[in-house]
Amino acid sequence: MAPVYSDAKNVQRTRDELSPEPSTHEVYKVKSEIINVEEGPTQVNLIGGGHAFIIGDTTNGVLGTANGVDGSQITLGTASLGTGTSEYYIFNPSNLFNERFNFTTFVDTTNSTGTQSTSAGTYTVGSGEILYSGNVIYEPNTNIYRVKVYVDADDDTLLTAYVRTLTRAGSAYPWEPVTLSTNYELTTPEEKLQYRVDCSGGTAEITRVRIKYS
Amino acid sequence: MVLLNEGLEEAATQFGGLITKGQWGTGTADPAFTDTGLGSAIPDTLNSVGSAVSGRTVQFTHTTATTEGNGYALTEYELRFANGDSLNRVLTAGINKDSSYQIQTITSVTFSRG
Numbered sequence: 064m065a066p067v068y069s070d071a072k073n074v075q076r077t078r079d080e081l082s083p084e085p086s087t088h089e090v091y092k093v094k095s096e097i098i099n100v101e102e103g104p105t106q107v108n109l110i111g112g113g114h115a116f117i118i119g120d121t122t123n124g125v126l127g128t129a130n131g132v133d134g135s136q137i138t139l140g141t142a143s144l145g146t147g148t149s150e151y152y153i154f155n156p157s158n159l160f161n162e163r164f165n166f167t168t169f170v171d172t173t174n175s176t177g178t179q180s181t182s183a184g185t186y187t188v189g190s191g192e193i194l195y196s197g198n199v200i201y202e203p204n205t206n207i208y209r210v211k212v213y214v215d216a217d218d219d220t221l222l223t224a225y226v227r228t229l230t231r232a233g234s235a236y237p238w239e240p241v242t243l244s245t246n247y248e249l250t251t252p253e254e255k256l257q258y259r260v261d262c263s264g265g266t267a268e269i270t271r272v273r274i275k276y277s
Numbered sequence: 278m279v280l281l282n283e284g285l286e287e288a289a290t291q292f293g294g295l296i297t298k299g300q301w302g303t304g305t306a307d308p309a310f311t312d313t314g315l316g317s318a319i320p321d322t323l324n325s326v327g328s329a330v331s332g333r334t335v336q337f338t339h340t341t342a343t344t345e346g347n348g349y350a351l352t353e354y355e356l357r358f359a360n361g362d363s364l365n366r367v368l369t370a371g372i373n374k375d376s377s378y379q380i381q382t383i384t385s386v387t388f389s390r391g
Contacts, residue, residue: 094278096278096279096280096390096391097390097391098280098285098288098388098389098390098391099387099388099389099390099391100386100387100388101386101387101388101389102365102384102385102386103334103384103385103386103387104384104385105354105367105369105382105383105384106382106383106384107354107369107372107380107381107382107383108380108381108382108383109372109378109379109380109381110378110379110380110381111377111378151372151380152369152370152372154367154368154369156365156367161387163332163333163334163387163389165331165332165333165334165385165387166329166331166334166336166385168336168383168385181331181332182331182332183332184331184332184333184334202370203370204370205370
């Protein structure tokens with residue numbers, strides 16, 4: 064008997080067109096890429112009038128022999144506005160301080176002993192090294208009562224985080240150790256807050272520090 | 278598909294050129310997503326901002342001079358695009374502005390992976 068391929072093919076084709084939906088279904092894998100636009104801290108600084116002549120000012124607007132707010136002789140035409148810069152306010156959107164290490168604005172570069180890469184946005188601490196921040200929260204007339212500290216690093220098991228509050232005048236209370244990602248009630252609520260991160264051994268590269276507070 | 282570091286860094290660079298001005302105001306209502314700018318702007322504080330980019334972060338610096346904003350309690354601040362649209366609105370403790378000092382306001386924006 065001759066092969067019946069053509070008939071079989073026709074039968075198959077007919078069956079394909081009439082048969083019920085297959086029991087296997089395609090599954091689409093969806094990978095979404097999201098770009099976050101993070102609003103960081105807003106820092107407000109007051110820069111003193113120095114000894115520049117300021118029309119209308121009760122201290123720096125006096126002609127003749129007179130001293131400006133910095134105690135120096137007032138000078139017409141000087142661009143000197145004094146060297147005093149006082150930090151007035153640090154506001155964090157949604158009460159969340161977010162440090163990405165692309166700038167040194169909130170890093171205490173004098174006392175910190177690790178290495179910051181502003182281009183890479185990292186802070187690397189080796190054994191015994193410490194990252195100190197400057198003031199990262201300062202809301203006049205609003206005390207900070209509790210914080211939750213997050214440290215993103217390649218090995219956060221090497222790291223211990225601390226926080227401390229400061230008075231408006233800058234008097235600092237003792238450092239208090241915190242457990243990462245855990246709510247912590249501050250011993251002395253105040254208007255200002257700083258943090259530090261210690262490395263106990265090895266090397267850790269920190270890519271982000273966040274502090275949620277209330 | 279991945280978002281590249283250089284892409285995020287270029288996004289920050291390009292964004293730095295889009296924000297051109299900052300301004301203070303005296304409004305006190307809580308910020309809302311639907312706000313269209315400051316509650317009550319102080320016109321003479323509308324000044325250009327300087328921008329600096331490092332990595333994926335751009336930092337904007339605005340200055341209110343000794344001759345600007347005087348006599349007002351400054352309570353809100355914004356960054357603006359060139360067309361006048363506002364990027365943000367920050368509510369602050371009141372700063373009683375007078376001619377003895379200038380105000381420097383520094384804000385940062387970072388582009389990151391979600």
